Amino acid sequence: MNDKRITLQQAAEIIKDGASLTFSGFTIWRRPMAIVCELIRQQRRNLHLIEVQGGPHTEFLVGAGCVDIWESCWVGHELYGKYGANLSRKVGAKEIIVEDYSHAEMMFRFAAGASGAPYAATQTSLGTDIHNPAYDMLGLAGKRDGQRIAKHKYVFSDDPFYGAGAQVLVPAAKVDIAVMCVQQVGEEGTVRVNGQYYSDPEAARTADLTIVMAEEIVPEEYLRRNADQNTIASFEVDHIVECPFGAHPTGMFGRYDVDGAFLKDFYARTRSQEGFDAFAKEWIHGLDNLSYLEKLGWGRMLNLKANTALNYSTSVKRGQ
Amino acid sequence: MSKNYASAEEYGLADLLCCAAAREVADNEIVFAGTGLPMVAIMLAQKTHAPNLKLIFEAGTLDGRPPEIPTSVGDARCEMGASRASGLYDAFSIAQRGYVDLGFLGGAEVDQYGNVNTTCIGDYLNPDLRLTGSGGNPDINSFAQRTVFIMVHEPRRFVENVSYITSPGWRVKKWPGGELVPRQELYGAAFRGGPSAVISTAGVFRFDAGSGRMYLDTCHPGKSPAEIKGLCQFDLDISRVSGETLPPTREELHLIHEVLDPEQIFIPRVK
Numbered sequence: 001m002n003d004k005r006i007t008l009q010q011a012a013e014i015i016k017d018g019a020s021l022t023f024s025g026f027t028i029w030r031r032p033m034a035i036v037c038e039l040i041r042q043q044r045r046n047l048h049l050i051e052v053q054g055g056p057h058t059e060f061l062v063g064a065g066c067v068d069i070w071e072s073c074w075v076g077h078e079l080y081g082k083y084g085a086n087l088s089r090k091v092g093a094k095e096i097i098v099e100d101y102s103h104a105e106m107m108f109r110f111a112a113g114a115s116g117a118p119y120a121a122t123q124t125s126l127g128t129d130i131h132n133p134a135y136d137m138l139g140l141a142g143k144r145d146g147q148r149i150a151k152h153k154y155v156f157s158d159d160p161f162y163g164a165g166a167q168v169l170v171p172a173a174k175v176d177i178a179v180m181c182v183q184q185v186g187e188e189g190t191v192r193v194n195g196q197y198y199s200d201p202e203a204a205r206t207a208d209l210t211i212v213m214a215e216e217i218v219p220e221e222y223l224r225r226n227a228d229q230n231t232i233a234s235f236e237v238d239h240i241v242e243c244p245f246g247a248h249p250t251g252m253f254g255r256y257d258v259d260g261a262f263l264k265d266f267y268a269r270t271r272s273q274e275g276f277d278a279f280a281k282e283w284i285h286g287l288d289n290l291s292y293l294e295k296l297g298w299g300r301m302l303n304l305k306a307n308t309a310l311n312y313s314t315s316v317k318r319g320q
Numbered sequence: 321m322s323k324n325y326a327s328a329e330e331y332g333l334a335d336l337l338c339c340a341a342a343r344e345v346a347d348n349e350i351v352f353a354g355t356g357l358p359m360v361a362i363m364l365a366q367k368t369h370a371p372n373l374k375l376i377f378e379a380g381t382l383d384g385r386p387p388e389i390p391t392s393v394g395d396a397r398c399e400m401g402a403s404r405a406s407g408l409y410d411a412f413s414i415a416q417r418g419y420v421d422l423g424f425l426g427g428a429e430v431d432q433y434g435n436v437n438t439t440c441i442g443d444y445l446n447p448d449l450r451l452t453g454s455g456g457n458p459d460i461n462s463f464a465q466r467t468v469f470i471m472v473h474e475p476r477r478f479v480e481n482v483s484y485i486t487s488p489g490w491r492v493k494k495w496p497g498g499e500l501v502p503r504q505e506l507y508g509a510a511f512r513g514g515p516s517a518v519i520s521t522a523g524v525f526r527f528d529a530g531s532g533r534m535y536l537d538t539c540h541p542g543k544s545p546a547e548i549k550g551l552c553q554f555d556l557d558i559s560r561v562s563g564e565t566l567p568p569t570r571e572e573l574h575l576i577h578e579v580l581d582p583e584q585i586f587i588p589r590v591k
Contacts, residue, residue: 027397031378053435055450073453073456074454077389079392079585083450084452088451089520094449100453101454102454102456103408103456103457104415104416104446104456108479110410121461123510124458126462126488126492127459127493128454128486128488129485129486129493129501130458132495134445135444135445151382156495159509163509164508164509164510165510166507194351195399195405196377197380197407198380199408200407201407202409237516252541253396254396258391258395260330260547306396310400311396312388312397316467317583318583319581319585320584
């Protein structure tokens with residue numbers, strides 16, 4: 001059995017400048033924040049993010065200047081921050097290329113990528129500016145090489161089989177590395193996600209290389225006792241990292257809630273580049289995962305800790 | 321059964337919107353819920369006149385019955401008690417397959433045909449402000465039989481032309497030229513429906529089946545049709561007003577504040 005274990009630092013080192021990345025999770029849940037912070041510490045540059053939808057991890061990487069291209073459909077912090085202020089700022093300053101698809105289009109692009117199909121056919125978003133030919137941003141930037149970036153943003157077609165009318169064909173996602181954050185991974189790479197698995201299976205399968213950061217690395221044999229409960233097969237995973245609370249400030253089903261106060265603070269403080277830099281100085285640079293957790297403190301983390309019967313925290317303050 | 325309607329000082333605008341939204345739901349429907357006030361509205365409908373509605377959360381929860389209001393559709397609270405917890409491929413496949421009766425959505429701008437923008441303010445290529453992006457808004461709007469939009473009512477939001485059509489209304493752009501054509505023409509065999517109502521902080525609006533144009537259906541208590549027309553940059557049809565938006569009942573207020581959202585995550589208490 002080859003040992004798939006690596007450290008957080010090694011995980012970030014595997015991701016080279018210019019790589020295309022995708023992530024586990026959904027908006028403010030189960031994002032690989034510890035690896036994202038390590039990428040920022042290592043000053044990774046020119047990344048191309050291709051994701052079903054964005055979240056705080058996107059905002060961290062974009063704010064830190066790591067990202068050149070963002071292909072997705074949404075970024076924000078749900079009720080803790082209306083939109084992605086860092087992405088918004090950099091779009092305004094033309095420091096980043098944004099290619100907009102719809103949420104279902106992105107999901108179907110990953111489903112195609114994960115199944116080895118070149119494209120997906122769908123009937124969504126017809127008649128919208130998502131299909132405005134003047135808004136093909138990767139095309140305008142001359143980046144559609146037909147290699148890792150598709151020759152066309154989309155192609156209109158008609159159903160040739162059943163006469164179901166207008167279809168839009170969207171290209172399969174092509175991604176170098178999937179960076180995942182889950183509850184459990186086995187020593188050989190088998191992943192068990194608890195709760196909604198979002199678009200994790202497709203993300204892992206689409207990417208050429210998959211790094212899984214887990215709350216805990218567990219004996220492979222334990223996961224194989226109930227194989228029907230597992231989410232991703234061992235051989236789809238290349239590297240594994242153990243990192244408790246690695247998703248903070250995003251949440252993890254059954255383990256801890258979203259740290260809403262942290263996200264609110266991040267959103268409020270990082271509207272400007274100076275604000276982001278000050279935030280990064282306080283919470284990212286000069287820290288490692290342990291000192292980050294120490295800085296957050298026991299009180300904060302216990303408050304977020306999920307009740308193991310309910311799978312969410314009963315003590316976290318969510319409303320006004 | 322006579323309704324026990326609350327008086328004006330007993331409820332806030334968020335209560336009124338929530339109850340108006342809940343009343344758009346019929347029993348036994350399959351409803352796609354986005355984050356925020358719509359979640360409270362759907363769960364309110366579930367606890368009142370629509371006990372058999374089925375709730376889908378975009379992140380991958382099918383027939384959800386959350387014990388506590390989720391703060392977002394990815395929340396751990398979504399899948400507790402659900403028929404199935406899976407992922408977005410399931411949620412969007414089911415929607416494209418045609419299971420969804422109704423979706424609740426929001427937006428930053430809307431035009432008279434119900435085209436909605438959540439992407440940017442100003443020219444897309446030189447935006448004044450980049451917003452969140454589409455999320456599932458156009459998808460739910462393309463796949464569902466009906467969609468209801470909940471919006472803040474300001475003249476800058478009810479506009480002649482939205483900055484960017486994120487989500488399709490009743491007259492949509494035909495590419496490559498971008499001329500407006502009836503939605504039915506563009507969607508063809510994939511056509512299922514479209515925006516059925518806009519619930520704003522001023523009133524409830526619906527769409528004419530022929531022209532696809534928005535008209536004022538009911539005014540919220542205290543608002544006049546002329547006043548609401550003045551809050552729209554397009555020429556709002558106020559010839560078909562059916563009356564005043566019904567206020568919340570005391571039972572609905574009790575459910576909203578004591579059962580569904582006691583933490584005031586989405587709906588603040590008036591007192």
